[in-house]
Amino acid sequence: MNALQLTSEHASDFVVITVAGELDLATRPDLAAFTRDVIDARPGTVIIDLAGITFIDACGLSALIAVKRHAREQGTPLLLAGAPPVVLKLLRLTNLDASFTVISRSGAMSPPPGCSEAASPIQAAFPLADR
Structure with missing residues (x-):
């Protein structure tokens, strides 16, 4: 089971x-x-933390x-954070690496582009770099 x-x-x-x-067909x-x-709720910027991805295929x-x-x-900005090598390799092989904004997990610690500093306390409570 995936x-x-x-x-x-x-x-x-x-x-x-x-x-x-695992991010695949299933x-x-x-x-x-x-x-x-999440996107339909109009949250502002959406950051997808992919650090926990263990497998991705073409369907993923x-x-x-x-x-x-x-x-x-x-109209929602989208960032990918903490993409593991398996994801980065697939993005490069398919020439999609330039189509996504990929940031490091430590880069996710600062407010996303266009966000105010007021968001920082939530990020401190949700430290991407430490997970």
């Missing part, structure tokens, strides 16, 4: 969606539904593309 764990942490100007496990619908609900990559497309349609 398990995917999805959680979110909200702040006033952004939300961090943490994705852990789990694509879970990611799509979860992120659609397709899911990320669909999330990006939906975010763009809603």
Whole structure:
């Protein structure tokens, strides 16, 4: 069984969606539904923390593309954080690395572009760099 764990942490100007496990054909619908609900709530910037991804295939990559497309349609900035080597390699192999804004987990510690400093206390309570 392919398990995917999805959680979110909200702040006033952004939300961090943490994705852990395998992102593939079996789990694509879970990611799509979860992120659609978050983006449709108009949270400001959406950061998808991929550090917990253990496997991704073409269907998982397709899911990320669909999330990006939906975010763009809603006018929601989307960042990928902490992408592990397996994700980065797939993005490079498919020439999609320039299509996504990928930040390091430590880069996620500062407010996302366009967000106020007021978001910092939530980020301090949700330290991406330490997970």
